[in-house]
Amino acid sequence: ATIQQLFLPVQPKSEDNSNKVTVVGAGQVGMAAVFAMLTQGVTNNIALIDVNEDKLRGELMDLQHGSAFLKSAKIQASADPVITAGSKICVVTAGVRQREGETRLNLVQRNTDVLKMIIPTLVQYSPDVIFIIASNPVDILTYVTWKLSGLPKHRVIGSGTNLDSARFRYLLSEKLSVAATSCHGYIIGEHGDSSVPVWSGVNVAGVRLRDLNRKMGTDTDPEHWQELHSMVVRSAYEVIKLKGYTSWAIGLSLSQLAHAILTNANSVHAVSTYVKGEHGVEDEVFLSLPCVLGFNGVSDVIRQPLTEKEIYQLRASARIMVQVQVGIKF
Numbered sequence: 001a002t003i004q005q006l007f008l009p010v011q012p013k014s015e016d017n018s019n020k021v022t023v024v025g026a027g028q029v030g031m032a033a034v035f036a037m038l039t040q041g042v043t044n045n046i047a048l049i050d051v052n053e054d055k056l057r058g059e060l061m062d063l064q065h066g067s068a069f070l071k072s073a074k075i076q077a078s079a080d081p082v083i084t085a086g087s088k089i090c091v092v093t094a095g096v097r098q099r100e101g102e103t104r105l106n107l108v109q110r111n112t113d114v115l116k117m118i119i120p121t122l123v124q125y126s127p128d129v130i131f132i133i134a135s136n137p138v139d140i141l142t143y144v145t146w147k148l149s150g151l152p153k154h155r156v157i158g159s160g161t162n163l164d165s166a167r168f169r170y171l172l173s174e175k176l177s178v179a180a181t182s183c184h185g186y187i188i189g190e191h192g193d194s195s196v197p198v199w200s201g202v203n204v205a206g207v208r209l210r211d212l213n214r215k216m217g218t219d220t221d222p223e224h225w226q227e228l229h230s231m232v233v234r235s236a237y238e239v240i241k242l243k244g245y246t247s248w249a250i251g252l253s254l255s256q257l258a259h260a261i262l263t264n265a266n267s268v269h270a271v272s273t274y275v276k277g278e279h280g281v282e283d284e285v286f287l288s289l290p291c292v293l294g295f296n297g298v299s300d301v302i303r304q305p306l307t308e309k310e311i312y313q314l315r316a317s318a319r320i321m322v323q324v325q326v327g328i329k330f
């Protein structure tokens with residue numbers, strides 16, 4: 001037959017799971033992350049999990065139809081977690097969205113109930129997995145995943161303020177007319193409205209902007225740099241109002257985190273990590289700090305010198321995390 005004539009079989013093809021990534025949740029964030037990882041060549045082995053089988057099938061077919069434009073990607077999609085076996089990374093975007101007027105604790109409990117069903121199974125199929133949590137509220141759900149997974153804390157990471165920092169760097173790049181990749185600055189702490197910009201670290205080519213304007217980030221700053229951080233928060237709400245969700249920036253940020261881990265880059269990223277013992281935080285909470293990411297997840301946390309005010313804000317967030325965490329039914 002034709003195929004026999006075409007091929008002389010030499011040996012079975014190998015199963016390569018060396019860069020296998022599972023994405024849980026085929027929603028806007030999950031699919032943006034999948035698309036970013038495939039088009040950036042972060043991985044060519046993806047398992048996509050969701051409860052909605054029709055959505056999964058549609059996304060799988062649509063992605064497979066792009067194969068001629070991708071580097072021989074192997075894409076699987078199923079509601080059955082067996083396809084995730086042997087994953088190096090599992091990106092969790094699954095979760096329910098906050099309802100009108102819903103309390104954060106209620107949202108946390110509903111998302112915890114989702115995680116209770118999937119995290120233990122994912123660890124069984126991929127015991128060496130590293131989790132990257134993107135579901136909200138991300139800092140608390142990263143803690144929940146750590147507890148449910150039983151994995152060491154360096155193997156459970158939250159996207160945290162990676163997106164906040166990316167938006168901050170974009171706004172800075174617009175203000176300075178310099179590429180965002182050359183504008184450095186970290187937003188740390190609790191993801192979202194209460195995040196903490198570390199003004200002392202904002203720099204271009206190592207030149208600290210605060211050395212040029214000592215009032216930077218204070219209420220008496222004539223240049224109102226604090227406005228840049230407020231814009232980070234406001235733009236999140238603006239995007240929701242305009243398109244109903246966010247996807248591209250968070251998808252790219254998740255792809256970058258996966259890339260750092262899969263290539264053992266040891267590059268530094270603001271991600272939500274176990275911060276007990278740092279900056280005077282005494283509780284078992286996850287907040288964002290600059291972390292060195294490689295094959296084993298977080299290898300180091302960067303110890304930035306912080307102002308009294310920055311430390312106070314971190315500790316205030318830690319107290320709020322604990323208040324919500326003690327109310328969670330595992």
Ligand SMILES: O=C1N[C@](c2ccsc2)(c2cccc(Oc3ccc(F)cc3)n2)CC(O)=C1Sc1ccccc1Cl
Pocket residue numbers: 097098107136137138163164167191192193232233234236237239240244245246
């Ligand atoms: O860009 C984003 N889109 C979001 C969203 C909401 C519905 S779909 C996606 C979004 C936007 C605004 C508030 C908002 O409020 C929430 C709601 C629940 C929750 F647990 C955390 C934040 N969520 C999720 C989210 O975390 C971001 S990033 C962000 C959010 C607020 C301030 C600063 C930043 Cl950097």
